[in-house]
Amino acid sequence: MSTDAIVLLKNDHKEILSTFKAFEKAGDAAHVEKGRLVTKIIELLTVHTYIENEVMYPRVRELLPDLEDDILESYEEHHVADVLVTELVAMKPDAERFTAKTTVLIENVRHHIEEEEQEWFPQVREGLGRKQLQELGAEMLAAKEKAPRTPAAPSALKKTIDAVVR
Numbered sequence: 807m808s809t810d811a812i813v814l815l816k817n818d819h820k821e822i823l824s825t826f827k828a829f830e831k832a833g834d835a836a837h838v839e840k841g842r843l844v845t846k847i848i849e850l851l852t853v854h855t856y857i858e859n860e861v862m863y864p865r866v867r868e869l870l871p872d873l874e875d876d877i878l879e880s881y882e883e884h885h886v887a888d889v890l891v892t893e894l895v896a897m898k899p900d901a902e903r904f905t906a907k908t909t910v911l912i913e914n915v916r917h918h919i920e921e922e923e924q925e926w927f928p929q930v931r932e933g934l935g936r937k938q939l940q941e942l943g944a945e946m947l948a949a950k951e952k953a954p955r956t957p958a959a960p961s962a963l964k965k966t967i968d969a970v971v972r
């Protein structure tokens with residue numbers, strides 16, 4: 807199996823985006839279904855941002871200094887998503903703002919994924935060789951094993967601290 811870093815991240819993106827679609831298709835009154843989908847979205851985002859924040863972004867920043875601004879912007883976009891996620895976790899699916907908040911989360915993450923895939927992942931592919939991308943991917947798979955699955959896990963909270971202290 808390929809462990810190409812960009813292939814792995816794009817696979818994550820596909821799963822995230824299809825869960826977004828399922829949420830959008832769920833009926834207005836489908837509170838149970840929507841609650842379940844948001845729980846899944848939160849878990850997928852928590853794992854995905856963890857492996858990007860802890861492995862992909864720092865390595866790319868180090869190896870391809872030209873992409874520094876893109877990486878810094880990406881950290882901030884993850885942080886905005888985290889803020890919304892933190893609020894959603896505490897919210898009941900039938901709450902007045904639940905769907906609106908999820909919709910804003912979806913819009914933000916879609917934009918972020920688009921920027922990654924269109925604007926700077928291609929430059930990462932160009933800048934790093936096949937071998938480096940394989941190694942980076944293997945590192946990410948290892949990180950995935952120990953990744954937090956809920957935003958309240960200590961290893962997930964670390965990025966909130968990074969967002970304001972670094």
Ligand SMILES: [Fe+2]
Binds near residue numbers: 880922
């Ligand atoms: Fe990202």
Ligand SMILES: [Fe+2]
Binds near residue numbers: 815819858922
């Ligand atoms: Fe991503």
